[in-house]
Amino acid sequence: MPTISLGTEERARMQQPGRAAEIKANGIGKSFGSFRALDNLTLDIGRGEFLTLLGPSGSGKTTFLMILAGFVQPSEGKLFSDGVDITNRPAEQRAAGMVFQGYALFPHMSVEQNIAFPLKVRKKSAAEIKTRVGEMVERVGLKGHEKKLPAQLSGGQQQRVALARALVFEPGVLLLDEPFSALDKSLRGQMQAEMKRLHQETGTTFVFVTHDQSEALALSSRVAIFNHGKLLQVGRPDEVYDRPANRFVAEFLGEINMLPVKGVRPADNGATGLCEDRAVNMRCKAETIKGDAILAIRPEDMSIAPEASVNENGIAATAVASTYLGAATKLDLTTRQGAKVTVSVPNEVAAAALSKGNSVWLTWPAEKGFLLPDGGQ
């Protein structure tokens, strides 16, 4: 499988300082009739950043991308690119590269003609077009396919044409709308890796829309999570995964267990409270949360043991199902008070804990997990 790579000369040209755009969205809102698609969005996208817009369908992420591209006019708010107000600038003057869901290649043009299109529009000389298209074709591994029509290419190849077409004119920002949704799983992984490398090599600002959380965490320098037209949280993948701002973000980014904790109060190094009548310690801060709360912990941060341990938090639970996953075992448990919990543990830990029956001890270190307001979103 060909890879996408740049020669040093091209890299130098594409990494000219100031090439990558810096984008500021200030109080952007969009209504379609009575439907509020996007509400008061303020977000800075840094130069050369790989920002992922993540959320379920209808969350406003695609609307925001369309506003960035200039295809949708915001109802209110301002958009700045490198400090210049571009809110009312038409799409064709924004010079943002865009890769659409389904690629949107020109069906009547060959691979070569598709990639040459943005250069022709910019009235580049025939010689320059020829060189740059040639470079790009090679870079995305489509050599030998130049004369083919999009319909004669596989999904992965069409994806490469779309990327080449969007990058050939060296845009300040590349916008990608769920570009991998039509690819099968293995091809998707490959294209993700190439996209990440392409981002590093071009240094261009990437804004990427997806509803796939693992894709978002794997690719981005920062993730922006949307729901119901609101931006809920922006941060590095590890920040949003380990310290989600609310329950929606916590649950959307991956499987998570929710345990009710009563009587939460500040303590040395964090907080303390009662979980199923047992005292538990938490390293996370509890300044804003007092009384009843929810302790959220990822399955990989919990473990099981045959007996209670004094050093770790723990409650009693019963294993109801065990799924062998090869590298680990996934266990579904029910606590004494009926909370459903999932843990992912090494196979031998599962075997040892279950050797004495289904009653086990569910444990987790004080550093793991975070508190959310009780029943709060």
Add this chain to the structure above:
Amino acid sequence: MRGTLSDRMGAALLMAPLLLFLILAYAWPFLGVVKWSFTLPTPGLEQYHALLTDDLVQSVFIRTLRIAAIVTVVSVTAAYAITVVWVRGSPTQRVLAEFCILVPFWISVLTRAFGWVALLSNRGLINTWLQSIGFISEPLTLVRNEFGVIVGMSHFLIPFAVFPLASAMRSLDERVLLAARGLGSSRMRTFWTVFVPMTRSGIIGSALITFVFSLGFFVTPAILGGGRSVMIAELIYLRIFQSPDWGLGAAISVVLVVFVGALMALLFRYVKPKQLV
């Protein structure tokens, strides 16, 4: 997906009356016409030989092809503009365009031809108006010539040219147009380099349908041509009803049907039948 045997039998039964009608009212009589073309007034290829040598017949053939070609270009161009508004315009524009496309279907072809005579004749609306504002001193010859025939036929055929175009424009992926604009292409450039090429199958379908219709047109050329701009269908009529020359009339008919049949075959190679409605 293929239906069961009884499903297909059912479909065949439902179509049977139409097929039977076409065979009895069209195919069978046409075979009679074919027979005449080889037997009247005496058996042989004499009429087909006449077709190739008769100056009048040849000039009518050439005129018919010329008028059909011009009408096709005019109708498809006008229909393209209307269809763009109909498919991609604002809701008000769509309703207006739909009205313009449908209303002509409710007025008989005869009425419309006479309407054009009233508009275009020497003492018609256009000439009297142009004279009254002093733009011209002598009336323009707008009717009883090829110009009048082309105007009348285009007017009749534009709505038919709309449907294949509309179907092509509706199936076009909107994102491809967005992509072109996002890559820096102006609306005009996007229209000519992306939109028009992507509706190519519609243009071909529309042009073939218009051309085929034009070849056999009778009423409009007969009225607006005023006997001076005779097209094939009128020539056949004259040969059969006014000069007892059935053999030649039949031979011209056979040539016309074969030619149109070949064009239809071409049409269905390029366009699926469902794109035409």
